[in-house]
Amino acid sequence: MNKTLHKLYIGLFFFVGIASVVILVVNSYSYYTLPLTERVFSSSHSFFKPSGSVGHGLGIIGTLMMIFGVALYMIRKRTRKLFNFGYLKNWLEFHIFLCTLGPIFVLFHTAFKFGGLVAVSFWSMVAVVASGVVGRFIYIQIPRSIQGQELDFIGIQKMDEELSVRLSSEFKLSASLIDSFEHHFMIQKYAGLSLTKSFSIMLTDYFALRKLIPQLKKSLRESGITNTHSIKEIIKLFKAKITLTRKIGLLRTMQRLFNYWHIVHLPFAIAMFVIMVIHVAVTIVFGYKWIF
Numbered sequence: 001m002n003k004t005l006h007k008l009y010i011g012l013f014f015f016v017g018i019a020s021v022v023i024l025v026v027n028s029y030s031y032y033t034l035p036l037t038e039r040v041f042s043s044s045h046s047f048f049k050p051s052g053s054v055g056h057g058l059g060i061i062g063t064l065m066m067i068f069g070v071a072l073y074m075i076r077k078r079t080r081k082l083f084n085f086g087y088l089k090n091w092l093e094f095h096i097f098l099c100t101l102g103p104i105f106v107l108f109h110t111a112f113k114f115g116g117l118v119a120v121s122f123w124s125m126v127a128v129v130a131s132g133v134v135g136r137f138i139y140i141q142i143p144r145s146i147q148g149q150e151l152d153f154i155g156i157q158k159m160d161e162e163l164s165v166r167l168s169s170e171f172k173l174s175a176s177l178i179d180s181f182e183h184h185f186m187i188q189k190y191a192g193l194s195l196t197k198s199f200s201i202m203l204t205d206y207f208a209l210r211k212l213i214p215q216l217k218k219s220l221r222e223s224g225i226t227n228t229h230s231i232k233e234i235i236k237l238f239k240a241k242i243t244l245t246r247k248i249g250l251l252r253t254m255q256r257l258f259n260y261w262h263i264v265h266l267p268f269a270i271a272m273f274v275i276m277v278i279h280v281a282v283t284i285v286f287g288y289k290w291i292f
């Protein structure tokens with residue numbers, strides 16, 4: 001998938017997600033904001049109550065989205081025959097899209113009332129989504145190939161060298177200019193850090209990077225590079241190199257954290273699905289069949 005296609009792919013997710021939520025909120029706001037005791041008298045009750053034509057449908061569609069979102073990603077990730085079927089990172093993006101919009105639909109399905117055993121399923125769902133956001137953050141801290149596969153140490157080194165070569169040969173940056181920013185490329189400063197220190201250094205780095213850009217622009221202009229496009233590209237390369245340095249420095253910590261993270265994300269997903277199955281079975285026994 002090239003860059004433009006990828007932008008369209010992500011743009012489509014945002015468009016569908018935002019449009020669905022806006023349509024839902026505009027049409028149901030007056031119903032969901034009514035006190036619980038008054039909802040039964042509303043003309044919208046038959047649509048938006050959890051067993052109503054819209055409310056029930058949202059539960060079913062939202063749940064199917066989560067089932068597909070999880071199943072497709074797990075199958076693609078684990079089946080050898082599918083290793084060349086689209087990049088894994090794009091499948092993860094699809095997982096995130098389906099597993100973010102699905103829970104939003106389920107939230108509307110509950111009509112914002114969370115009682116009984118199924119509330120455990122609901123809160124497990126909230127926990128999986130929240131842990132997903134954390135997991136995504138850790139995931140991007142681990143250097144990966146374009147396909148989204150974790151790189152080994154040689155792969156990471158090659159990536160780092162490519163960035164240095166581009167800076168010195170493509171843009172003819174002098175060694176002294178690169179050296180003046182050398183302290184940003186020192187892996188050693190990340191050695192032996194505790195988890196809290198690792199996160200605080202990430203925060204410090206973020207602000208240091210923002211401060212660095214004007215300094216870098218100034219140095220580039222002083223060294224005779226005035227073309228705006230070249231300056232933009234060089235800044236991009238510098239940022240990529242600094243970020244990669246940090247990722248290399250914190251690699252072991254992030255890999256370990258990501259392994260622990262899987263131990264949290266998966267059980268909540270299982271708890272959510274198991275209780276949801278009981279919930280659906282009970283509703284069917286009680287005769288709720290939606291439009292069927």
Ligand code: HEM
Nearest residue numbers: 050051059060063110113114115118121122276280283288
């Ligand atoms: C993870 C997915 C789901 C969650 C967290 C969930 C949650 C809930 C909650 C909290 C309620 C109760 C609202 C209240 O107190 O009135 C509810 C009601 C209901 N749900 Fe779900 N639901 C899910 C999926 C589904 C699915 C897939 C179906 C149908 C196949 C479904 C069918 C119903 C029905 C029919 C009711 C109304 C029951 C009644 O009025 O007695 N739900 N759901």
Ligand code: HEM
Nearest residue numbers: 066070074077096099100125128129132133135136139269
């Ligand atoms: C109810 C919603 C969700 C469910 C049920 C769910 C479930 C799962 C499951 C079962 C896996 C393990 C896949 C595997 O190891 O093969 C997984 C992986 C993952 N999920 Fe989710 N997820 C949900 C939402 C999210 C969200 C909202 C995000 C991000 C914002 C997210 C990010 C991730 C990441 C980063 C991975 C790890 C991918 C990897 O290790 O290759 N998930 N999810």
